[in-house]
Amino acid sequence: MIESTLCFVLEDEQVLLIEKRRGLGEGWYNGPGGKLEDGETPRECAVREVKEEVGLEIPLGSAEKAGHLTFTLDGEDHIETHVFRTWKYHGTPQTTPEAYPEWVAFEDVPYDRMWDDDQYWLPKVLEGDTVEATFEFKGGEPLDEADLVAQDLEFGIDFEE
């Protein structure tokens, strides 16, 4: 299964989203993130992706695990995503070839321009809750053109780290 991360940077009831310029989910809003590289921990990947995609430095220890999502496609495990959040960063968000960054108030998060499943878990992650979830997609690759057909979510997970 492909292993990936997302990292939500939060400040004053706002979240730093990106409009993704390439790759899976291109054209949609998301948090910065991407696939793990060899030898990397999920937290290291999350911090690296924030730097690469929007140019912010996140202190490694400040990225808190907030979720673990599993996406199946046509009955097979496809991608798992470790979700982090942090309130600490250095720098100013920069546009990069991968992303247009944008601070968005929690109440204005554009769920109609995001992955279908995000509306079910991201509001809770922004509130400070934790989530473990599986989302079943059907319709063949790529995942971002498949349909969300079932879901199973549990909140208040204690991620031991």
Ligand SMILES: Nc1nc2c([nH]c(=O)n2[C@H]2C[C@H](O)[C@@H](COP(=O)(O)OP(=O)(O)OP(=O)(O)O)O2)c(=O)[nH]1
């Ligand atoms: N919010 C959200 N993100 C998702 C969902 N499904 C899914 O794969 N993602 C994220 C996890 C990863 O951050 C990203 C997929 O990795 P990617 O394919 O974009 O990675 P990438 O090529 O842009 O980046 P890289 O690893 O090559 O640097 O999409 C979803 O349903 N909701």
